[in-house]
Amino acid sequence: MVTSDDALLRIVDLGKSYRARERTVQALARVDLTVDDGEFVAVVGPSGCGKTTLLKIIAGLLPASTGDVFLAGRQVTEPPADLGVVFQEYGRSLFAWKTVRQNVELPLRSRGVGRAERRELVAEALDAVGLGPAADAYPWQLSGGMQQRVAIARAVAYRPRLLLMDEPFSAVDAQTRADLEDLLARLWHRYAMTVLFVTHDIDEAVYLGQRVVVLGASPAGVIAQFPIDLPAERDQLGTRSSARFGELRAQVYAQVRRTPQLEEVAP
Amino acid sequence: MVTSDDALLRIVDLGKSYRARERTVQALARVDLTVDDGEFVAVVGPSGCGKTTLLKIIAGLLPASTGDVFLAGRQVTEPPADLGVVFQEYGRSLFAWKTVRQNVELPLRSRGVGRAERRELVAEALDAVGLGPAADAYPWQLSGGMQQRVAIARAVAYRPRLLLMDEPFSAVDAQTRADLEDLLARLWHRYAMTVLFVTHDIDEAVYLGQRVVVLGASPAGVIAQFPIDLPAERDQLGTRSSARFGELRAQVYAQVRRTPQLEEVAP
Amino acid sequence: GSDQATGAAGTDDGLTTITLASSPLGHLAPIYLAEDKGIFARHGLKVEVDTETSDLTSVPSVLAGKVDFATGDLTTLIVARTQGLDVKAVVPASASTGKAGADYGALVVAADSGITSPKQLEGKTVAVNILTNIAAAAAREAVRADGGDSESLKLVEIPFPQVPAAISEGRVAGAWVVEPFLSAAKAQGAVPIGWGFTDLAEDLTVSAWYTSGALVTRKPEVVTAFRTAIREAYAYAREHEDEVRAKIPTFTQITPEVAGRITITGWRDEVSRQAAEKLAGYARRDGLINTTPDLDELILP
Amino acid sequence: MKAAVVAGLNRGARTVALALGLPVLLFTAWWVLSADSTTIFLPPLSRIVEAFGQVWFSDVFFRDVLPSLRRLAVGYAAALLVGVGVGYLVGRWSVVRDLTSPILAYFRVLPAPVLIPVLLVAVGIGDATKLIVIASGAVWPILLNTADGVRAVDEVQLDTAAAYRLRAWSRHGLILRAATPQVFAGARQALGISLIVMVVSEMLMSTDGLGFTVIRFQRTFAIPEMWSGVLLLGLLGFGLAKVFEIIERRALRWHRGATGREESW
């Protein structure tokens, strides 16, 4: 099946249930979503609603139970080319026997990027996330936030066409987070990437996204979408203090609030 | 050496360096800190500055290179009794071979809590973090945020005298985070625990803490401390929108900003 | 096993129980026959055969008194004696038939190898079952007796069961082999070309029942009774070869058909002193021992 | 600085003392307890040590020990290659595992003495048979450990490798590398086993080699000499284990770090 419209990513009636001996969990149900080429979409939703599951299915790492995912018109059955992923479990996604530099370099080597260019890309990415001095350390010698930044650097150095990020800034401090947000925004502009960005920080979602997608509680479907009509050029102080930002933020917040929370989780 | 003042925790001129063949890292240097019994101290600081290291040393899991840690007047050389820790690597700290319920129950069993009481405490803690329905799942069947909440439930059910939390809410959504913050504040009030709480969210630090301790960049020492003179009873909307909250928040933020960031990390 | 009463224990019916250790091979046939015929009982003995044994375990077992008698090839016994182990050869367990061309052990080659006499094996690879026992001596002696240089043989160890295959697959030029593998090899086209047993001595004791010096001292009457009974059994076996052949399949896996065909070992009453001397000489030359053993100590008069 | 050097020396001395303490103790005990042993099969240690000098510090070393070591090396290398290779296939693809597991289970239970007759016919009596016997004895711990190690590789790592579409080779390499802790467990087992199987194979069909020499001593009741062979085997095993440890230390340093115990062995 091939779709012909110009969307990069089309998710049609996607459903996913995990089965195990003791319990079956319907994680996703009736998810419909379209992402245009070059778009920056932020995804928010309550913990455990299926955001990670959704990203994994889009990445071709997990088969859907129902429905289809199309990337550039072709059904996703395996990880597509030019895909970058920052996993939520950043620590486990680093190869412990490789240094920071080697971890970042690995996908580039596999893609056949020449030695000199590779070195440059790696150094640039590491500097950008503030890990230049730690290039020769092993992941287990780093703090949690540093490990997360290695995973980000790896994805960024790869210059993917589609970048999937699963709470990529969860373990860094506020300052670094702001810097990384701006870094990501810059790269997205410059390299015309398509970004799907899962976060729990609604401010961050509004600040970064061209569109914010809200997933409902498990089994999750898309319960709301907000186009973010903030100016393309954003900056931490100006944008965040603008009135429109506040409005959008409140709108999204209201939606997220609406989804049943802790108290209401039925047995 | 035994100190005689009434502080629960006394950290004196603490230093820690990690040595490995390729690189030696001085993580902590000249850390002095005193925490009173029943106090709630929030710790903030840039990524990689040594917060986790500090908590591990306090927990008696890691030997200090220099200086001493005293808990209730006794030098810490091994994990003290009545200690609860929520590790930053929450995933790795859960026992994969035990269900959620068993994970939470384990410390209670080792403390000798009776069967009925244990069951009650576990159910209560799991409900509080919104995981009642997932009690019989195994950790790998949970989302990142759910795993993190299991770790929190485990610490909370244990009712420790000293609770160390390392970015415990990093993987949960805003709503859940707020709920968990309030839960923690309630428990702290009710059980007169002493809490040392590492976070990257400055708002959270100010909202929860009686005092906010700011660590500088690596090798970290305490660069500032802010007593938080907000009323003891705090609530998400009221407190956060109060003027004093805004002031304190700005003060802390200024300090954190002052610490050298990404660009300045020297090779 | 050690669960049996050993050390020549008395039983209720006035008989003395003795334990014999031996692998379940053809030479046990007369023993089983004798037990059937009551020969042992007539001499006041009750025999228990322990087949859970091997070359590795029998000497220590006998010396430790866990079994009373065991079989061992003469070279091994000579070597043991020389090393100061107190073993006493009581009576032969198997012996050459003394007839070249009709013995139960032979040097064989593949029929199509073009080799017709042992001398032609000079410098070639020849298989024996164990390098340190009588088989090696027999193989060498067959070549020497034919005028060849026995030292030039390259001996390798191959268990008897594999000999027919090793010969016909050309893995070795020749092999020393005994029944029932001699028959099997012949059936598969191997031909016997040398009869090392007869070359070694006219009256060759191949293996012997032996016991410990301790038992000889402690219960000489039991040892004598055992020897007398065995001799009687041999006399009976010599007269009733078909009964022996019929007996073999009952305690080995050899089929009655094969048992009817093979050459049966000779049964002699005396351990051959002459053969022992010769074997001792060989053992010394091959470096198995480096002093000359006192054969009077080994062979029970 | 000076204190650090002294401390380092102390630590070194302690390590050596710890490593040698128990062996020295055991040997002393053996020496004392066996001093007036009259049991022919348990000679005094002094006799064994004496025999050790006579037997092994001679051309026997070149004639028997060296060929054995060569066989050991080649057989072990073959076991490593096959064990890791097949183990990887078996661990990685459940179809391969399901297809082969009964067959492998079948071959695992065949002891060397059963294999040898077949090999004798099929391969002959040369070194090849012994090498096959050594390899086939040593291959199982490597194979099973590799398979299980590969099977247990972290899902997130697999996902990472898949998502970045790493080349097949580099992906295989990563998975194998992630499995090295368990592969090394197998390789370590195999080291001890291959030494034993080498001896057994030389005992069962041979004209030279350490195993042959030892079994010859045994059959000719040269008991102190036989024990000296046992001693030599022990020393060999010890030496090989040390070499192995050095290699392993380097290869698994990351693993010590990653599991959080940089200090321990």
Add this chain to the structure above:
Amino acid sequence: MNTGGRTPAYTRQPVGATGRRLLGILGLLLAAIGYEAVTRAFFSPLHVPPLTAIVPRAAELLTEARFWTATGRTLLVAAVGLLIALVAGVVVGFAVGSVPWLLRAASSTLDFLRPVPSIVLIPVLVLVLDVAQITVLLVAVSCFWIVLFQVLYGLRDVDQVAVDTARTIGIGRLGRVVHVTWPSVLPYLGTALRLIVSVALALAITGGLVMGAAGLGELIWSSQESGEFTGMYALVLLTGGVGITLDVAARLAERRLLHWHVATRREVAAR
């Protein structure tokens, strides 16, 4: 739930239990055909009999009481030795492995003792034990080493964060063994179990082959010693069958015990 027709290519449908068994049988069949072809092409049936000759003989053996007695004896010896090894290996492994200085003190001795082939010691052992006991000892010693080393390596694979967690929640040494290290070491022990099941059987048979201890090994030896090759191969075939049965049992046990382990859950998960 995987919808019928539209199963993506990468949905490696986990092979069900039946399919798994069928694959195994297919593997055996392939091996059998291979063996048959090779023997017919290269070997004389007298030396290496083809399967077509072995199988009927094996079927015959299955009806004979002595085969079952021998199997029973061999299994008993193997089981006793294996149990001893398992208990000793686990106890010594955990004791030595969880105390760093003990490990350092013992490792040189362990390395020294490990390569000593028990066969060499048989003549000495005979002085104090009977053949069946020696066989048990042989089995136990060899399996012990395997269990011991697997435990030692497994202990190094325990995640320190898990251990730290246990320490901070006041779980003592013993409790940590029960709740943390033991489960972490289990995967390594699972491998050990499958290894020692076959090693135990192989060595119980070896005991019969080299010492004449009653059981399958002795049957094989005596068939061989009588030139009864087909019978010998039939016995070997059946022995292998016993091995397969034990392996299936070991795998089942592992699946139950390790249902939480990545390896197992990856196979079970509906992916």
